[in-house]
Amino acid sequence: VMVWLRRCTHYLFIVVVAVNSTLLTINAGDYIFYTDWAWTSYVIFSISQTLMLVVGATYYLTFTGVPGTATYYCLIMTVYTWVAKGAWFALGYPYDFIVTPVWLPSGMLLDLVYWATKKNKHSLILFGGVLVGMSLPLFNMVNLITVADPLETAFKYPRPTLPPYMTPIEPQVGKFYNSPVALGAGAGAVLSVTMAALGCKLNAWTYRWMAA
Secondary structure (H helix, E strand, C coil): CHHHHHHHHHHHHHHHHHHHHHHHHHHHHHHHHCHHHHHHHHHHHHHHHHHHHHHHHHHHHHHHCCCCHHHHHHHHHHHHHHHHHCHHHHHCCCCCCCCCCCCHHHHHHHHHHHHHCCCCHHHHHHHHHHHHHHHHHHHHHHHHHHCCCHHHHHHHCCCCCCCHHHCCCCCCCCCCCCCHHHHHHHHHHHHHHHHHHHHHHHHHHHHHHHHC
């Protein structure tokens, strides 16, 4: 019974984090419609996706103890997002408005650190967290490059539910950030270490709670 309960707790957490990561991803794609805030939103959503990825992947990785699990977790996020993005058809958006598997390389880096340090959790937290935090904003920019021109898409597929103050306007590129990738990577690298530690701690708490 305890094994069954522990597994249920584990899989429930994986599903919750992966679903939330999917929702964040959809928002991160949606921000190109709000072109005046594009870079600001890019930084915020890149960081949020980084943190959701690293806490879930670290938890899953330390739970199984098998290098490669973080990449598998990122694959789950990717498939969830692809399925959810299918809803764009119903909303009338073009299907090229979809994410590329931006998490997979970051998950591979996490697995590589875990494998190279012989499953050392402290190295996983420090080095893995930094690598994921620095890499995901970069790959997220690749995702941004692959979609159609933001302004053209925004005007061609207007959102009827948008309030007037969120109507697409010419972007003020560089007004706030000269390099959104660098800003997202810098902030993500610092915050991801904390979230990686939380992922390891959640794993320990799961076992402790189930053993009580």
